[in-house]
Amino acid sequence: MVSQHGILYAVHLITNQFGNLVAKVCECLLRNGALTLQAIVRRTELSPAKVRNCLLVLIQHNCAQAFILEESVSGEDAGEPGKALTQYIALFVNILHRVRFSKFMDVVSKELGGSCGELFRGLLEHGRLTVKQIVDRAGANAKESTNTVQEDLGKLVMAHYVECCPAPEPLVPPPDADTKKRAKSSKVMVEPLTLEQRVMAVAMPSAMRRFSFVPNADQVADDQQNVNQPPSKDVGEKRKLHDLESDTALEEEVECNWRANFEELLRRLRHKTCVDTIKVRFDDAAATVLSAMLEASRAEEDKVKTANSVPLSLNTIYEEVVKNEKNHSMTFDHVRTCLEELSCPPTFVKTDDESYSIDFTKITEAAQSEEIESIVLKRFGETAYKIFRLLFRAGCLMETDKIADRIFAEKKETSKTLFKMWQDGYLLMEKLVVGGTTTGPSYGGSSYLLWKVNKRLLRETILDEMFHAALNLNLRLAHEIDQNKEVLNLPPDKREGPDKQKFDRLRNVRLLIHSSLMKLDDAIMLFHDF
């Protein structure tokens, strides 16, 4: 379930990029979940044609997905019993990714170079493209040859940064079939998948098809079409059938749309966050070793929120470390020492029989705790910081006096701070009445206030505040630009005196707000995606 400010933020992003109409349809989907075309028309009061166009834009840019639910239709959209209707769902995660394009570009360009980066930029800008469209775009922009473009696209697909688009209208089975299957194989309680996750799981092509790119497939298709001209007397029926089959496969290949694979990019950003967290807590050497472990185990990772990396031996890790020229001076013993440090509590790296694996959950939780504590310290003060750390670590209810004793603070100040934090949703409070008669504590009983941090609820509160803050930054930037649009419209040589000062201030404001947005987005990823 997306929070209130999450929806507002997503709608703002869509408004900025695609306009009010598309944003209206997107908001309708975000607030109401999956809807049919008729339901969207009814709720938005827009014409069916406009709604259809808005949906096409959202789907083109991977912000929405169509699907058919394989169960009987009921309610306001009831048609013939058992008739399957196409529904649409907004992809909140992909909408958030739209502010991360520069980070994604950075990842791709650093690894694969400028020309791949440029090709990738096109996919981000246009949402999804066929091979022909990619080639045409590259030809128009940088006069790249078809072969070079196809080579670059092949590199991107091989690195899993680009994938084949999901099926346009997959048939999604009811949730009962899914949960039963998973419950049988797993003895651990597993959170049920959301509708968005179920739809995307079904829509995604198989791993082979998803990352299978055949260069010059269109050329081959043309050649095949020439072969399939009225057959000569030497070609028998068998060959005709074979040609028809390969024609179909090639048509599918040629018609495949390609798009950025956000999953892989998110995984890279998660790795980057882990390395940065370790660098701050330890040193550059430890960060280098962790980075090498991530690189060595990358191929085995199958999802973004993996709890642990695959186990690696010390030799494997050392070989990966020294692959990078900058690390040639690192000795085997130095790498082992770093691993021992990382294995010390809190164990960011687990050891098991001479093999080492990264505990992503621990690193992510450490980074999240740091972020929350930083907010508490600045917002509520030092006493609140200590109270929060105490309750967070305790994980249970604690009485006011006991809290005051543990943090060495006066009871009055402690009470005041606890109430402030409770009012802002950072703590849970329970009242315990002990003794007294059944008619109330005033007849000799005493009441105690107990406090607790509910980690899950707190993360949701913080995430909602982050969305709110991100929205505010965007709105403030728009306000500043609006207030100074006259100065912006002046030609550079006409900006003098107060106008120049205003212009310089606006430039600094833009830089500050943009960098704050990027930093805040890292924090949003930490709480929402990692």
Added chain:
Amino acid sequence: MGMWLRDIKRRSNLQDAIVNKSIISLQAKNMIKEVVNVKNKGKKHYMAVEFEPSTELTGGAWYDDDGNLHVEFINIVKKCCLQKIKQLKVATLETVLQLFKTSGVFKADLKEHHFEEILGALVLDNEVMEVKSNGMGEFGAIPEGKVCYKAFDKQRVGAAAEPRIGAMASMPCGVCPRIRSCTPDGVVSPSTCVYFQKWLEF
């Protein structure tokens, strides 16, 4: 534990004025004394001068005679403990206790639970880390699974001892007390926010 003034009045069945006068007279003759209840300073407790009040009333080693938290003393003990842990790199509660017993630095009779409270406070201050020994590396001398304390290395650049300013905390909305009332077109909004105004003053 002494006796609360209200309880004295109730049990003696005497008028308030008489009880108050008697209390003053007994105090003047040095037969009873007033003891501050740290848990509730409004409740006056009295006891015979020969008795020592229990720590439940006085608060123990961390409170002065007036029932106030002895902040200076607590900070001194914390500082000393932190220095010892930094010297040792990793220390258990027993090690710290032993060091202070042999050195005799503090005149006050500090027991094991006092040092446990101090070490707990250092953890909450983010000066030390509470960890469980894994018997390897710097924990080699400590049995596996034993709780020990490790100081953060302030020499390292960006070490965790100083709480880092996170993304949210570095912008006005992250620490705003009015964020819940803030809406795009409301009285409190990003366009009219005074905190934003200050933040964007160059």
